[in-house]
Amino acid sequence: MAELFGVDLGTHLASIIAEYSSKESIYGYPKRKFYLGFPGYDFSVQFHDKIAATPLGPASGPHTQLAQNIVLSFLGGGRIMELKTVQIQDRLEIPRPCIDARNVGFNVEWSQELRLEDSLREYVNAWILLKVIEETGMLGIPKGDPFYQTVFDISVGYDLAGISSPEVHDWLKRIRNAKAEIAAAKETLPAEYDAVKNLDIDPHIADSATLSTFHGCPRDEIEAIVEHLIVEHKLHVIVKMNPTILGYDFVQRTLHEELGYTHIELDREAFEKDLQFGEGVEMMKRLQVFAEKHGKRVGAKFTNTLVVKNHDEIFQDPVMYLSGPPLHVIxxxxxxxxxxxxxxxxxxxxxxxxxxxxxxxxxxxxMKPVTVCTDLLKTGGYTRMSGYLKALRDEMEKCGAKTVDDFIIRNAEAPYQAEVARAGVSNEARIVPALVKDPR
Structure with missing residues (x-):
């Protein structure tokens, strides 16, 4: 199977302009399905110290690897882009197929399929393309409108040796300030794109990272990586937790007895090796103090995929990774x-x-962002994303909310409506226990 590769910025621009003018679509995504906002509704959220126009985003994975992937996510309403995970080992042999999304999701995918340099080029091109879409007003929304507020979030893995290596260290420095890379991309453009060459584009592409670690990565190493990212790269950091943190007994009972996925066999050893719940909590409490001293924020992402034993013939590996509806409940x-x-x-x-x-x-x-992967592998792909925001608008309309914060507060029990954080906890206390009856 052919290797993945990107195309140059000029090819992207020519494709977008020609296709949109002739077909009113971009990369095959029809304008009639674009997310263009809903008058009177404000979906914006704060992510670390930035504002994003919606809480929705594509999860780090196949939907955030190439420049066109990120543009398509934007057209669907994604505004917090969790970029495909980068790591020191950028010459991987990726098995094909590596994803099975026929029902629930399984995969044997890993990190980026591109070289580090190529990944950076894709993210820079995507950043420029989104700026061009805004500047031209081609979507019918004037430049400068909050509609365009988009955040790029780095995803990096998987151990301290790799993340602190000269190659990854340099990569992180360059995406933090991509002035040279943006200039180089502009230089490749022919004269017909002089307007793009003259655009003033913020070189600071990302100031946050979501950390993904190897299964079984020790707590002290996770902690050291977060401290490294904060001190060396001045990044806010989200630690991606594994679902094994709940313990084997709880996950097996949920998966088999409550949800009925009895054909899915867990790997008990993975639960024993992975970060345990108590040490995860204590680690994050220490990291909160550390981050605050350095003027940064830390948080957690729930969750990574769940390692299970391979019971099918799609993949050759002895284990695979579960996503989709059962993972939602867990x-x-x-x-x-x-x-x-x-x-x-x-x-x-x-x-x-x-x-x-x-x-x-x-x-x-x-929670912010709320990101999606497996569902986008179904029919419709990226065009499904605008449906998530329409569903949010419909639910906000039911309770009379016009902003996300107001939506959270209005759905909480009365004693918890004084502030958004307390209201969110009230809502999850109601929503989570009911999921086993309607895992969706």
């Missing part, structure tokens, strides 16, 4: 448990089995 429980220990205002992002049906409930729980 990960929502993990989030609820963890926040109960960390406090109402502990920053949490989420990715596990998100669909248009459960997206509004996830937003009610005061």
């Amino acid at each position: 990960s929502m429980n993990a989030m609820h448990w963890f926040r109960s220990e960390m406090g109402d205002d502990f920053p949490i992002s989420f990715s596990a089995g998100i669909t248009r049906h459960n997206f509004p409930d996830a937003v009610q729980c005061n």
Whole structure:
């Protein structure tokens, strides 16, 4: 199977302009399905110290690897882009197929399929393309409108040796300030794109990272990586937790007895090796103090995929990784448990089995971003994303809310409506226990 590769900025611009003028579509995404906002509704959220126009985003994975992937996510309404994970080992042999999304999701995918340099080029090109879309007003929304507020979030893995290596260290420095890379991309453009060459583009592409670690990565190494990212790269950091943090017995009972996925066999050894719940809580409490001293924020993402034994013939590996509806229930429980220990205002992002049906409930729980992957592998792809925001608008309309914060507050029980953080906890206390009856 052919290797993945990107194309140059000029090719992207020519494609977008020609296709939009002739077909009113971009990369095959028809204008009639673009997310163009809903008059009177404000979906904006704060992510670390930036504002994003919606809480929705594509999860780090196949939907955030190439420049066109990120543009398509934007057209669907994604505004917090969790970029595909980069790591020191950038010459991987990726098995094909590596994803099975026929029903629930399984994969044997890993990090980026591109070289580090190529990944950076894709993210820079995407950043420029989104600026061009805004500057031209081609979507019918004037430049400068909050509609365009988009955040790029780095995803990096998987151990301290790799992340502190000269190659990854340099990569992180360059995406933090991509002035040279943006200038180089502009230089490749022919004269017909002089207007693009003259655009003033913010070189600071990302100031936050979501950390993904190897299964079984020791607590002290995770902690050291977060401290390294904060001190060396001045990044806000989200630690992606594994669903194994709930313990083997709870996950097996949920998966087999409550949800009925008895054909899925867990790997008990993975639960024993992975970060345990108590040490995860204590680690994050220490990191909160550390981050605050350095003027940064830390939080947790729930969750990574769940390692299970391979029971099918699609993949050759002895284990594979579960996503989709069953993971949604497990990960929502993990989030609820963890926040109960960390406090109402502990920053949490989420990715596990998100669909248009459960997206509004996830937003009610005061999580940001709420990211999606497996559902976008279904028919319709990126065009499904605008449906999540329509579903959110419909639920906001029902309770009379016009902003995300107001939506969270209005759905909480009366004693918890004084502030958003408390309201989010009230909502999750109602939503999470009911999931086993309607996992969606």
